[in-house]
Amino acid sequence: MGRKKIELKRIEDMCNRHVTFCKRRSGLIKKARELSVLCDVEVGLVIFTNRGRLYEFCSGDSLLNIIKRYQSHFEGRSESQNEVDTKENEESDETLMVSFGKLLQTIQSHVEEPDFKKLNVNDMVHLENQLEASLDKIKSQRVEAMMENSSWIDKMDMAIAMVDSQL
């Protein structure tokens, strides 16, 4: 939508990223407003920058009202998709959970140290590597689980999706 097409990934140049953020943020809010007016719906939008600055939009008077409505939307809802997933994937999800748990512990043991801030570069790199290793493990477990529980048509779809995600 500009002089050049840009690819959908984090803009690395910080200055450029910020300019784009300003432009697109206002564009997004404009569109949110248009949707709410044209189609007579309630819209709530929040944006947090990585520095903790907040931008928001809401169609009505208060975003907090929309949030309340959102939260109350989920009361008495959590039994519906139980039977579909539970039986088939129980084992692989078990393993998955263990992995996540270990990952959690690893991170916690580092982050909760009083002098986390004083971690030196080597420690950080070490931690990153651990994260990455766990992530890889989780991924491969998921892929395995997917492959085991799927028809060949689904496998084809997955393969395509995976190839897509590489591009």
Place this chain on the structure above:
Amino acid sequence: MGRKKIELKRIEDMCNRHVTFCKRRSGLIKKARELSVLCDVEVGLVIFTNRGRLYEFCSGDSLLNIIKRYQSHFEGRSESQNEVDTKENEESDETLMVSFGKLLQTIQSHVEEPDFKKLNVNDMVHLENQLEASLDKIKSQRVEAMMENSSWIDKMDMAIAMVDSQL
């Protein structure tokens, strides 16, 4: 943005309004996603139709987390924020810690959910993507911090180490 310009008011024809809603809703969500990816920010979006149907989008953690963050954004913050903004120099370590904190929260919120086991494949992929994004962020911040606080000899060492890690 179409054959004709339409004015910014509620579309009266119900059928037309619904068609427009479907198109613009997906457009809005797409733009929200693009903003979050390109500019590396957290985005939360909720849409309630007048018939109570809910559509939502969020960039990172579950929307509930973004909402929590939104709500806590207004608690005892009106004075401390000033200091954070003015102390720009101390930010890299701060931000690094915040990132790890967020990563932790993200994982926790998923693992501790009672129905974590019911995560479907899409959710898993989503979680993985989040992990990866956070990891990338942390890495780049570390590298930035390293570069700022080092002599050129150290920078050379780091560069060598980074190249090594790619092999």
Place this chain on the structure above:
DNA sequence: CTCCCTATGTATAACTG
């Protein structure tokens, strides 16, 4: 950040099957 400018890429209004 905000505003301007222009060339382009996108979103979408109206229409059709």
Place this chain on the structure above:
DNA sequence: TCAGTTATACATAGGGA
């Protein structure tokens, strides 16, 4: 209701103030 098609209106990348 749900996909395509097409012509237009809009949004925005890049560059500058």
